[in-house]
Amino acid sequence: xxxxxxxxxxxxxxxxxxxxxxxxxxxxxxxxxxxxxxxxxxxxxxxxxxxxxxxxxxxxxxxxxxxxxxxxxxxxxxxxxxxxxxxxxxxxxxxxxxxxxxxxxxxxxxxxxxxxxxxxxxxxxxxxxxxxxxxxxxxxxxxxxxxxxxxxxxxxxxxxxxxxxxxxxxxxxxxxxxxxxxxxxxxxxxxxxxxxxxxxxxxxxxxxxxxxxxxxxxxxxxxxxxxxxxxxxxxxxxxxxxxxxxxxxxxxxxxxxxxxxxxxxxxxxxxxxxxxxxxxxxxxxxxxxxxxxxxxxxxxxxxxxxxxxxxxxxxxxxxxxxxxxxxxxxxxxxxxxxxxxxxxxxxxxxxxxxxxxxxxxxxxxxxxxxxxxxxxxxxxxxxxxxxxxxxxxxxxxxxxxxxxxxxxxxxxxxxxxxxxxxxxxxxxxx
Amino acid sequence: xxxxxxxxxxxxxxxxxxxxxxxxxxxxxxxxxxxxxxxxxxxxxxxxxxxxxxxxxxxxxxxxxxxxxxxxxxxxxxxxxxxxxxxxxxxxxxxxxxxxxxxxxxxxxxxxxxxxxxxxxxxxxxxxxxxxxxxxxxxxxx
Numbered sequence: 103x104x105x106x107x108x109x110x111x112x113x114x115x116x117x118x119x120x121x122x123x124x125x126x127x128x129x130x131x132x133x134x135x136x137x138x139x140x141x142x143x144x145x146x147x148x149x150x151x152x153x154x155x156x157x158x159x160x161x162x163x164x165x166x167x168x169x170x171x172x173x174x175x176x177x178x179x180x181x182x183x184x185x186x187x188x189x190x191x192x193x194x195x196x197x198x199x200x201x202x203x204x205x206x207x208x209x210x211x212x213x214x215x216x217x218x219x220x221x222x223x224x225x226x227x228x229x230x231x232x233x234x235x236x237x238x239x240x241x242x243x244x245x246x247x248x249x250x251x252x253x254x255x256x257x258x259x260x261x262x263x264x265x266x267x268x269x270x271x272x273x274x275x276x277x278x279x280x281x282x283x284x285x286x287x288x289x290x291x292x293x294x295x296x297x298x299x300x301x302x303x304x305x306x307x308x309x310x311x312x313x314x315x316x317x318x319x320x321x322x323x324x325x326x327x328x329x330x331x332x333x334x335x336x337x338x339x340x341x342x343x344x345x346x347x348x349x350x351x352x353x354x355x356x357x358x359x360x361x362x363x364x365x366x367x368x369x370x371x372x373x374x375x376x377x378x379x380x381x382x383x384x385x386x387x388x389x390x391x392x393x394x395x396x397x398x399x400x401x402x403x404x405x406x407x408x409x410x411x412x413x414x415x416x417x418x419x420x421x422x423x424x425x426x427x428x429x430x431x432x433x434x435x436x437x438x439x440x441x442x443x444x445x446x447x448x449x450x451x452x453x454x455x456x457x458x459x460x461x462x463x464x465x466x467x468x469x470x471x472x473x474x475x476x477x478x479x480x481x482x483x484x485x486x487x488x489x490x491x492x493x494x495x496x497x498x499x500x501x502x503x504x505x506x507x508x509x510x511x512x513x514x515x516x517x518x519x520x521x522x523x524x525x526x527x528x529x530x531x532x
Numbered sequence: 533x534x535x536x537x538x539x540x541x542x543x544x545x546x547x548x549x550x551x552x553x554x555x556x557x558x559x560x561x562x563x564x565x566x567x568x569x570x571x572x573x574x575x576x577x578x579x580x581x582x583x584x585x586x587x588x589x590x591x592x593x594x595x596x597x598x599x600x601x602x603x604x605x606x607x608x609x610x611x612x613x614x615x616x617x618x619x620x621x622x623x624x625x626x627x628x629x630x631x632x633x634x635x636x637x638x639x640x641x642x643x644x645x646x647x648x649x650x651x652x653x654x655x656x657x658x659x660x661x662x663x664x665x666x667x668x669x670x671x672x673x674x
Contacts, residue, residue: 317622321645322545328647329552357645364624 118521134182136257137161139248141171141197143189151184151215154243158251168197175207181257182250184237187228198231211253213237223512302371309367313359320360324353355486362490365421366475369497374415376502378525381409382453384420385444388427399450401431401439406445410453412522418498419522422506423455425491426518432485435513452504452521460515469508495520537662538585539563540602541620542594546643549650550589557654561586561662566596569597573605576612584615587661589635592621592628600631607636616661630674643665 135477138160140151153163160181165171169192171183183201187194195212201207214228219532225236235249266320327350327450335343384407396403412419427442434440443458464472464479469478473496478489499506510516541547544567551563564585566572572590579585588606592599599619606612618641619632632640638661644650 123611177561317645318543321549321622321643324645325552325647325650326545327551329549332647333552354646513553 112144131480132438134258134261135159135161136254136261137163138169139163139165139174139180139183140255141165141168141194142186143167144186147186147215148243151246154241154246155250155268158247158254160254168192168194168200171197172200172204175204175210179206180210182211182213182280184213184215184250185233188223189216189398195227195231198228198233202232210220211235211256213249213253215239215241225457230300246278265447279494288450292426305367306371309364312364316360320353324350324357326436355488358487359490362488362494366490366494369418369421369494369501370502374418374501376413376415376523378411379416380409380411381453383447384416384423385409385427388424390419392431394426399431399434401434401440401442402445404441405446406443407444409446409455410448411525412453412455413525414502414522415498418502422498422520423457425495426457426520429491429518430461430516432487433459433461433480433516435460435462435515448524449521451524453524455522457519458515458517463512463514463516464508464510465512466510469510472508473506497510533660535561536583536585537561537563537587537589538566538575539568540569540574540594540599541589541591542567543591546591549647550654553647553650553654554658556651557658559654559658560661561658563589567576569594569599569602573597575608576609578598584612586616587657588615588617589620589657590617592619592632600635602629603632603635603637616651618657618661 138155138158140148140155140162142148142164143152143166145166152162152164157199163174164182165174168189171185185194185198189197192200194216198212198214201210201212211234212232213235214233215237216224228236232251236247237249327346330338330346331343331350334345338346343358382405389403389405427444430442431440434444438460443456445456445458447454447456468479472479473492475493476489477493478487480487495518496506497524502522504520504522506518506520508518539547539550541550547565547567554561554563564575566575571609572588576584584609590599590602599621603617603619606617616638617636619637620643621628621640622643623629624642629640641653643652643655
């Protein structure tokens with residue numbers, strides 16, 4: 103009666119232990135072994151069934167009684183159960199009906215194995231208890247294997263589907279987590295934008311303060327030193343007059359510096375919607391303003407028309423062109439008549455505007471430095487300037503979707519260039 | 533009509549320099565100085581029936597009452613609707629410029645930082661707001 107106390111029964115719990123620890127992720131894999139429960143009170147029949155099923159390559163779990171089978175079913179599920187009908191104590195039918203009453207084994211396929219056979223009633227009772235098949239002794243090994251392998255395959259596929267469903271569930275969970283992460287980052291980003299907007303507003307107020315409050319005292323210094331020179335100059339010694347002129351010059355220089363800084367900060371923050379611009383327009387306008395300066399300095403100027411049309415923000419383009427042409431007129435070499443050539447070349451979707459001079463040139467090691475803010479290579483006595491002009495060129499070009507640079511060697515003149523998006527469509531439309 | 537300009541300016545340095553620039557520009561019209569908005573309004577209320585100014589030069593940034601508020605008050609007075617008001621200020625904020633014109637300013641001039649430019653500016657004020665406009669006003673009155 104106490105069949106589960108038999109020494110042979112000890113193998114079963116061990117096996118179930120092993121199955122229980124099997125990683126869920128292995129269950130769907132093709133080499134995953136399913137468990138087959140074989141229930142018979144007779145050791146010889148158990149051995150015979152085990153031998154027949156061995157070639158299927160699955161785990162065979164043996165139980166010597168209905169009770170033991172039920173206990174094993176508590177711990178794990180099986181691909182199929184081979185159940186002997188006639189066992190002492192709890193017989194196969196009783197065992198089957200109890201198996202069916204349990205939730206986790208209510209669908210486990212049961213194949214009855216019996217030598218009784220023959221009786222139609224017997225078979226009918228088996229089916230009514232949920233048997234999926236009936237095998238009569240003497241057992242034909244091929245038939246048994248074929249029947250069992252169907253359920254093994256079915257179980258495998260079910261497990262595969264289950265594991266895929268699990269994977270999907272995890273995927274969905276992971277995606278949900280990722281989405282939450284994205285939401286969190288968005289909130290963080292918005293907070294940073296708000297903080298940056300606040301900083302920008304403060305900077306704007308600061309710029310306003312520079313424009314208004316700093317320029318006020320400068321206006322006084324410049325204005326009163328001018329008044330001193332012009333109104334009271336005859337009462338001043340030549341040294342006193344020189345001092346007054348120095349004050350005046352410094353105040354004007356500082357005012358230019360402030361104006362350039364303001365122009366730079368406007369360039370950094372303001373919107374600049376690009377429109378098609380004929381490059382000749384701002385350049386001719388500027389050359390008109392500089393006409394007397396060009397004539398006085400004896401500059402030979404060459405404008406290679408047509409220059410072409412680009413997408414640009416007109417005020418910014420004017421500023422860039424003004425700074426570059428201004429530089430070419432300023433950094434002239436003392437030993438040769440100054441020459442300035444303005445022309446364009448095409449580079450894919452960009453038009454490159456060149457401003458070439460035969461001036462003092464720039465050592466290649468300073469080519470990047472000159473585009474930095476407040477970078478000056480010369481003392482202000484020789485070549486006056488605020489050190490912002492080329493920074494304005496670079497930032498302005500960038501803000502209009504272009505770029506800027508230069509080719510130059512010390513003593514051999516400079517060629518500054520600005521790339522701007524070509525406005526070909528607009529040109530064709532003209 | 534009295535030949536007098538009401539000049540509203542809180543910065544004494546700017547007031548002296550502007551007066552100097554007007555003198556250098558050869559403008560004979562006298563400048564009456566008000567150093568804040570209340571003084572400006574008081575001067576206009578006191579004089580506008582008998583001797584209104586021919587023009588107002590108005591700074592934007594003033595203590596307590598801003599130049600734009602003074603401008604709004606001027607335009608709310610039926611008798612002062614046509615009085616030429618020229619903003620003379622260091623504010624280059626687009627917001628200030630647009631608001632000034634919205635409120636009825638006739639011109640918006642940015643204070644130059646050197647005396648020569650200030651003299652040139654005084655001349656242009658004289659040519660347009662003190663002569664042409666006054667003549668036009670006189671023609672209108674006639």
